[in-house]
Structure formats: structure tokens, C-alpha cells
Amino acid sequence: MLKWSFYLICVLAGSLFTLQACNTGSGSRVEEEKLPDVVSYNFDIRPILSDKCLACHGPDANKREAGLRLDIAENAFKALQENPTAHALVAGKPELSEAYLRISTQDTSLLMPPPSSNLKLTSHQIKLIEKWIKQGAKYEKHWAFVAPKKPALPEVDKKEWPKNEIDYFVLHKQEQKGLSPNEEADKERLLKRLSLDLTGLPPSLPLMDQFLADNSANAYEKAVDQLLKNPAYGEKMALHWLDLARYADSHGYQDDGYRTQWPWRDWVIHAFNKNMHYNDFVTWQLAGDLLPNSTKEQLLATGFNRNHKITEEGGVIPEEYRIGYVTDRTDLFGKGLLGVTMECAHCHDHKYDPFSQKEYYQLFAFFNNVKEVGIESVIGGPETYAKKPLMEISDAEVKNILTFVNKPDTNRLIVSIMGDLEPDTSRKTYILKRGVYDAPGDEVTPGTPSSILPFNKNYPKNRLGLSQWLFDKKNPLTARVYVNLLWQEFFGKGIVKTSGDFGMQGDLPTNPELLDWLAVDFMDHNWDIKRLVKQMVTSATYRQSAVITPEKLKVDPDNIYLARGPRYRIAAEFVKDLVLSSSGLLNRTIGGPSVKPYQPPGLWEGATSGRGLLSTYVQDHGAKLYRRGMYTLIKRTVPPPSMAIFDASNRDLCEVKRLKTNTPLQALVMMNDPTVLEASRVLAANLLQEKSEEKDKISKAFRLIVGRKPREKEIDMLTAYYEKELKEIKKPVAEKSLAVGEYPIPAQIDRLKLAALMRVVSTxxxxxETITKT
Known part of the structure; x- marks a missing residue:
């Protein structure tokens, strides 16, 4: 076993050695691409303008060159400021269009973009623009800012394949590309995929046996329904929302004191398990305090807004930090709920999307009336666990009202929530020049970006009205963005790959018709999340084998057209969950305070001011060591090291998509982390106490961990390894191997056999395959 000191070195070195898988580029193939019969502004031309032109000729008036704006038709067609006899675009006539002439010229003094910008259009892009102009240079509103309409199901040749509507759209795209779908995955792999996706846990042996023995036509659907009813479903679904809502157990910044927001996390799990519909789920979190006769539960839900970092340090300027808190909430609303980069308009008009700085601060105004200050209290005392406005939760309320809150003691429990100032003391909101807190400009009132959807005058100008605007069926983004986030959860990447940016610089949807159909269907069925989840996982698209042929790899290396099942490593928290669950160690208690499992010594002590409850790491013991990964205490300045190595978020900011890296450090965690080694020992001990042959013990371990029965060759190799270890291992080495973790070793067990089988289980x-969804 590696010493903790070496493990610490690995953790600190992680940022230097992270290797990210690169997408296969098209290289020179771009020049050989055929031009489409009809050139689309949205799908062919706008991406070129966004990448190469709009920084100088786009929405940002402060950076606009020569008075030319190319993202709006009326501006692009009007006479040029510097030459009134010329026009950037002349419909049907590229030879008279200055924009075309400047991008195609060989004269570097006239060429656009200028060589000094290091931007250059390819010959294919130039030909696209030429053909677009010849076809009339027709502009279209950005696709994501047009309310979705439900398209008809497309015609497909392989009519026997689709299992629901999703499959028609997917198969139609495949057939256009000359692809065909994979066969359905075998039952064992399919059940593992489904169980990991719906509960974050591997399937149990009884569930595996039940599913394998069920030969009925609806066996798979029965397994889906059973897993959707499992309380672990709420925990699995909550994890991505915790990333989005930047939930953590500390305030952040240098002192990084303890906070008690975990009852809000309990509520999120509860909301998913009872299938709270998305419109209510979000409305309660944005504005539960503003609902008529708001309940304690609705107030608790507003902790969503108050999960941001909060300073406790002396010497700061309170108003600067208060503005920072409001900014954080505004940016989360944009990225997490609207899927746009509103934060780019904090200091100036957005350079690419049609959002002005004024519109940013109109949105900002909705969050600017919270009864909070930039800094309050002192380090370490109970009064700093939550910041005003706050809510206390009593034992009686947990017993009678907030029954889902797992309150394990009788101590005072407080949570930061939302609460607006009274009307006569409400704050005014100003555009902040260059985004600086003490440089107010013109006053603004609450409002929303008109390019998305003008704010309805009948809505109240507060967070409740903002939520009504968000869930207006004319809002083009809300449903698309959440449907895309869920698609990302089950297929590895969204239909829009840039799930936090549906704007001009974001990726185009790979299947826009499917995205729009799902979005409208989601709204038509009252924003029902469980129904949407079931729709996705019961599709033939989801159920495909992950096997890839050389032909498919060549045509579609990134699986854009979904002609095979998803294959990628599971999230950091679920790696731990799989290890604990398969070994029998998992503590299945739902909710409650976060816990402090095994961690290398000295991490916290070396990275804090030395004040407060989180200045030193005091490890938990007993059952707390074996709780699910999502309950591991997250200290923002020093996040849990083993989870950070597997790309978990440190929850500083809203995160809608985690990186997926593949590094040697991840292998070192699996080989040396105390939790994995302890689980290997405990599972080995449990198996040794069963009356069965060695091959059967190893086969059972394989099924519990990998989720399928081992092949004969695999079981032979593992059995031979066990026999070799048992023959060669010496008692001192065995004792050293077993001396990991706190779970007790059975008194009468053969310790040499235990050490040998422990190594097999660890292998x-x-x-x-163990930590990969296939």
C-alpha cells in the first residue's frame, strides 16, 4: 500500500498531469465537404460569424468596428458607415457584398478577419457564405431563442426498431448517415447501466437473478419501475443538481468556515423521490418565500439561492461582497436554468449573444433585494453556520412537518434561506460601469432579455414573477435546457454538447428535432421528471450495446448519431458507492449532515487560516465512514482528494457538466485508497465465511462488483491468482495488507486466506469495466 504522503503528492500533482481525451478532428476533410443544397443561416453561417466576426461586428457596441454589425439583418444590409455607396451584404450578389469581398481577397491589407487577429476562414467557409448570399442571405433568429414546436415523427426504414418516439428521430439521423443501430445490450450489462443511471448503485444479486429469470415482454420496463421507486433514485438525481446549485459544507474563501445547508440537500432528495414536477421544483427554490402563505418546506427550498460562497474575513468591503453574492445568483440563473452565458454581460454588452449590459442588470435586480449583508459574525461559533436571512428547524418540525430532514441530534439547526426586504426599504438597482460595485450608472428595474422572451407586465416584478416567466410556455430555453441536462446524465453528452451555453458560441444541437420534440412533450406533460427519465431509459436508443465496430468508429467517432450505447466512467461519488455497495459496507441512510471519511493527514491544516471548525480534519468513525459519496463533506478550499481526482466539483460555482478525464492518479486511488482496500478485505471476509468453493466465492465477488457473471477464462485466471497468492504470501505481509480500515476482522478467520482473497477482490x-458504464 502506498503511504499517505505519496498519495498526497499524487493529489497535489493532479492538476499538472491531467490528461483529457481529445475529440477526433476532421482535419483536411473540412476542405472537401460538400456544400448543402440550401445553406442555413443558423446551422451553417452563424457559427462562422460567431467564431470569426462577431467580436468586432456583433452585439457589443463598445467593441464594434466601423459601425458594422453582422448578427442583425437590417444592420448588415444597410450602407456602410465608411462608404455609403457600399453594403456589407447585397442579397443574391456576392460580387457586390463587401463582407464576401473582404473575406475572399488575397490583399492582406483588406482581408477580414485581419491577419493580426490570428483568425482565418477556410475555403469551405468562404464558399458557404458565397452560396448563402446567392440564395438571398436570409437571416433567422437564433434557433435557441425561438420557442420549440413539436415536429412530426420522421419516416424511417427500419420500422421494427423504435420502442418510443425518441427512436424515430435518432434512427432517422442514422439512416441519413448510412448508419444502423446496434443490437440491444445483453441483460446483465443493460441492468448494470440502468441501475447506475437510476440509483447510482450497482444492481444487487437478487435484482440480477430476478431480471435474468424474467423472460416476459415487459421484464425491462418492470426493472425500470422498480428502480424508479428505490429511494436511492432521489440521491442519484440530486447529485447533478448539487453541482448546478453549488452546494458545499463550507463558506469558501480563506477562513472557509462550516455551514449547515444540508437540510436543503435532504429536501432536494425528497423532491426527486416524490417526483415533484420541474416547474414547482424550481419555483420553490427560486421564490418559495414569495408564494402565498409559504410553508416551512417552501422556505427551506430557497436555500438553493444561498449556497454560494460567503466571506467571513475581516478587512473586506461589505458592499463589494454583497454585490458578488447577487452576481453569483444571477449567473447561476443564466447558466443553470436558461443555459446562456449571461455573466458575459456583467461588465459590457455581450460580445456574441443579443444581451445588453442593461438587460443583465435588469435580471440582477430580481436578486438584489435580499435581506443580507456582505459580511457578518465571527469565525467558528454556531451563529455562523448559516447567514442571515436564516431559518431555524426544531425537532418538533422535523417530526411533524419536515419529516424528510434527517436530524440526528437535538442541537440548534439553522439554514440560510431567501427573504426580500420590505417594499419601503427595497434597494434600487443600477448598471455597474465595467461591473465595478462602486461605479453605479443608470437605474434599472427588474426585467428579462427581450431576445429570449419579454417580461410579461402581468407578472410581479420579483423572483416569483421571474419564475413565472421562466416557465411560460413561450420561453424557448427552460424546457430545452433541462431536457438536455437529463439527456447528458444518461447518454454522456447533451443533444447540445455545451449544456451551459445555448447561445451563439455554443454547439448546435446534433438532433434539433428530437430536442424540440422532447422539450414540448415535457411541457405538455406538466414538467413530469420521472416520466421524462423513463421515456429516455426505455428507448431502443438507450438500450443498445456499447460495442463499436471499426466502420462506426470511422463514420461517427464521438457517437453523435447514437448508433451504439453510451460508454464512460461513472461519477466520482458513484465510484465510492459502487465499492461500498458491492462489499456490503454501504450505509444506506438517506440525508443528514455530511461526513468526514478517510483522508490524508495535514491537507486542511496546510490550507486554512487556522480558525474555525474546519481548520483541522477530524475523521469520523463507525457507520459514518460508509455513507454514500454525495454525503462526503465538501470544504471548498480543500475538496475531498479522491473525489477531486475523479473530476468531482469543488462547488465554487454553478457547474452543469463535469469534465471526464482519464489519469494515472485515478488508477492509484483504486489501488491504494483505504476505502477500496477496506472494502476488498470486508467482501473477502464475508465470502470466506460462506460454505462454497473458491471458484464460487470469486465468481460471486465478480458478479457483485462488475455486475455480470465472469467468463470461464476470467474465473480461471482469478482462481489461479488466488492460489498463487495463498501459496506465496507470508504472515507479516498478510498482516500489513489487512491492517487497513476500521471495520473489524472476524475473530476466527484464516488471515492468510483473507489476505490472498482480498488481493483478488482488489484486482x-x-x-x-468495474467503474465504466457500458
């Missing part, structure tokens, strides 16, 4: 945990 199975280190298979790539």
Missing part, C-alpha cells in the same frame, strides 16, 4: 475493483 476486480481495478478492472476498467
Amino acid at each position: 476486480i475493483y481495478n478492472l476498467e
Whole structure:
């Protein structure tokens, strides 16, 4: 076992050695691409303008060159400021269009973009623009800012394949590209995929046996329904929302004191389990305090807004930090709920999207009336666990009202929530020049970006009205963005790959018709999340084998057209969950305070001011060590190291998509982390106490960990390894191997056999397939 000191070095070195998988580029193939019969502004021309032109000729008036704006038709067609006899675009006539002439010229003094910008259009892009102009240079409103309409199901040749509407859209795209879908995955792999996706846990042996024995036509759907009813479903679904809502157990900044927001996390799990519909789920979080006769539960839900970092340090300027808190909430609303980069308009008009700085501060105004200050209290005392406005939760309320809150003691429990100032003391909001807190400009009132959807005058100008605007069926983004986030959860990437940016610089949807159909269908069925989840996982698209042929790899290396099942490593928290669950160690208690499992010594002590409850790391013991990964205490300045190595968020800011890296450090965690080694020992001990042959013990371990029965060759190799270890291992080495973790070793067990079988189990945990969804 590596010493903790070496493990610490690995953690600190992680940022230097992270290797990210690169997408296969098209290279020179771009020049050979055929021009489409009809050139689309949205899908062919606008991406070129966004990448190469709009920084100088786009929405940002402060950076606009020569008075030319190319993202709006009326501006692009009007006479040029510097030459009134010329026009950037002349419909049907590229030879008279200055924009075309400047991008195609060989004269570097006239060429656009200028060589000094290091931007250059390819010959294919120039030909696209030429053909677009010849076809009339027709502009279209950005696709994401047009309310979705439900398209008809497309015609497909392989009519026997689709299992629901999703499959028609997917198959139609495949057939256009000369692809065909994979066969359905075998039952064992399919059940593992489904169980990991719906509960974050591997399937149990009884569930595996039940599913394998069920030969009925609806066996798979029965398994889906059973997993959707499992309380672990709420925990699995909550994890991505915790990233989005930047939930953590500390305030952040240098002192990074403890906070008690975990009852809000309990509520999120509860909301997913009872299938609270998305419109209510978000409305309660944005504005539960403003609902008529708001309940304690609705107030608790507003903790969503108050999960941001909060300073406790002396010497700061309170108003600067208060403005920072409001900014954080505004940016989360843009990225997490609207899927746009509103934060780019904090200091100036957005350079690419049609959002002015004024519109940013109109949105900002909705969050600017919270009864909070930039800094309050002192380090370490109970009064700093939550910041005003706050809510206390009593034991009686947990017993009678907030029954989902897992309150394990009788101590005072307080949570930061939302609460507006009274009307006569409400704050005015100003455009902040260059985004600086003490440089107010013109006053603004609450409002929303008109390019998305003008704010309805009948809505109240507060957070409740903002939520009504968000869930107006004319809002083009809300449903699309959440449907895309869920698609990302189950297929590895969204239909829009840039799930936090549906704007001009974001990726185009790979299947826009499917995205729009799902979005409208989601709204038509009253924003029902469980229904949407079931729709996705029961599709033939989801159920495909992940096997890839050389032909498919060549045509579609990134699986854009979904002609095979998803294959990628599971999230950091679920790696731990799989290890604990398969070994029998998992503590399945739902909710409650976060816990402090095994961690290298000295991490916290070396990275804090030395004040407060989180200045030193005091490890938990007993059942707390074996709680699910999502309950691991997250200290923002020093996030849990083993989870950070597996790309978990440190929750500083809203995060809608985690990186997926593949590094040697991840292998070192699986080989040396105390939790994995302890789980290997405990599972080995449990198996040794069963009356069965060695091959059967190893086969059972394989099924529990990998989720399928081992092939004969695999079981032979593992059995031979066990026999070799048992023959060669010496008692001192065995004792050293077993001296990991706190879970007790059975008194009468053969310790040499235990050490040998522990190594076999550890080897199975280190298979790539173990922590990969296939």
C-alpha cells in the first residue's frame, strides 16, 4: 500500500498531469465537404460569424468596428458607415457584398478577419457564405431563442426498431448517415447501466437473478419501475443538481468556515423521490418565500439561492461582497436554468449573444433585494453556520412537518434561506460601469432579455414573477435546457454538447428535432421528471450495446448519431458507492449532515487560516465512514482528494457538466485508497465465511462488483491468482495488507486466506469495466 504522503503528492500533482481525451478532428476533410443544397443561416453561417466576426461586428457596441454589425439583418444590409455607396451584404450578389469581398481577397491589407487577429476562414467557409448570399442571405433568429414546436415523427426504414418516439428521430439521423443501430445490450450489462443511471448503485444479486429469470415482454420496463421507486433514485438525481446549485459544507474563501445547508440537500432528495414536477421544483427554490402563505418546506427550498460562497474575513468591503453574492445568483440563473452565458454581460454588452449590459442588470435586480449583508459574525461559533436571512428547524418540525430532514441530534439547526426586504426599504438597482460595485450608472428595474422572451407586465416584478416567466410556455430555453441536462446524465453528452451555453458560441444541437420534440412533450406533460427519465431509459436508443465496430468508429467517432450505447466512467461519488455497495459496507441512510471519511493527514491544516471548525480534519468513525459519496463533506478550499481526482466539483460555482478525464492518479486511488482496500478485505471476509468453493466465492465477488457473471477464462485466471497468492504470501505481509480500515476482522478467520482473497477482490475493483458504464 502506498503511504499517505505519496498519495498526497499524487493529489497535489493532479492538476499538472491531467490528461483529457481529445475529440477526433476532421482535419483536411473540412476542405472537401460538400456544400448543402440550401445553406442555413443558423446551422451553417452563424457559427462562422460567431467564431470569426462577431467580436468586432456583433452585439457589443463598445467593441464594434466601423459601425458594422453582422448578427442583425437590417444592420448588415444597410450602407456602410465608411462608404455609403457600399453594403456589407447585397442579397443574391456576392460580387457586390463587401463582407464576401473582404473575406475572399488575397490583399492582406483588406482581408477580414485581419491577419493580426490570428483568425482565418477556410475555403469551405468562404464558399458557404458565397452560396448563402446567392440564395438571398436570409437571416433567422437564433434557433435557441425561438420557442420549440413539436415536429412530426420522421419516416424511417427500419420500422421494427423504435420502442418510443425518441427512436424515430435518432434512427432517422442514422439512416441519413448510412448508419444502423446496434443490437440491444445483453441483460446483465443493460441492468448494470440502468441501475447506475437510476440509483447510482450497482444492481444487487437478487435484482440480477430476478431480471435474468424474467423472460416476459415487459421484464425491462418492470426493472425500470422498480428502480424508479428505490429511494436511492432521489440521491442519484440530486447529485447533478448539487453541482448546478453549488452546494458545499463550507463558506469558501480563506477562513472557509462550516455551514449547515444540508437540510436543503435532504429536501432536494425528497423532491426527486416524490417526483415533484420541474416547474414547482424550481419555483420553490427560486421564490418559495414569495408564494402565498409559504410553508416551512417552501422556505427551506430557497436555500438553493444561498449556497454560494460567503466571506467571513475581516478587512473586506461589505458592499463589494454583497454585490458578488447577487452576481453569483444571477449567473447561476443564466447558466443553470436558461443555459446562456449571461455573466458575459456583467461588465459590457455581450460580445456574441443579443444581451445588453442593461438587460443583465435588469435580471440582477430580481436578486438584489435580499435581506443580507456582505459580511457578518465571527469565525467558528454556531451563529455562523448559516447567514442571515436564516431559518431555524426544531425537532418538533422535523417530526411533524419536515419529516424528510434527517436530524440526528437535538442541537440548534439553522439554514440560510431567501427573504426580500420590505417594499419601503427595497434597494434600487443600477448598471455597474465595467461591473465595478462602486461605479453605479443608470437605474434599472427588474426585467428579462427581450431576445429570449419579454417580461410579461402581468407578472410581479420579483423572483416569483421571474419564475413565472421562466416557465411560460413561450420561453424557448427552460424546457430545452433541462431536457438536455437529463439527456447528458444518461447518454454522456447533451443533444447540445455545451449544456451551459445555448447561445451563439455554443454547439448546435446534433438532433434539433428530437430536442424540440422532447422539450414540448415535457411541457405538455406538466414538467413530469420521472416520466421524462423513463421515456429516455426505455428507448431502443438507450438500450443498445456499447460495442463499436471499426466502420462506426470511422463514420461517427464521438457517437453523435447514437448508433451504439453510451460508454464512460461513472461519477466520482458513484465510484465510492459502487465499492461500498458491492462489499456490503454501504450505509444506506438517506440525508443528514455530511461526513468526514478517510483522508490524508495535514491537507486542511496546510490550507486554512487556522480558525474555525474546519481548520483541522477530524475523521469520523463507525457507520459514518460508509455513507454514500454525495454525503462526503465538501470544504471548498480543500475538496475531498479522491473525489477531486475523479473530476468531482469543488462547488465554487454553478457547474452543469463535469469534465471526464482519464489519469494515472485515478488508477492509484483504486489501488491504494483505504476505502477500496477496506472494502476488498470486508467482501473477502464475508465470502470466506460462506460454505462454497473458491471458484464460487470469486465468481460471486465478480458478479457483485462488475455486475455480470465472469467468463470461464476470467474465473480461471482469478482462481489461479488466488492460489498463487495463498501459496506465496507470508504472515507479516498478510498482516500489513489487512491492517487497513476500521471495520473489524472476524475473530476466527484464516488471515492468510483473507489476505490472498482480498488481493483478488482488489484486482476486480481495478478492472476498467468495474467503474465504466457500458
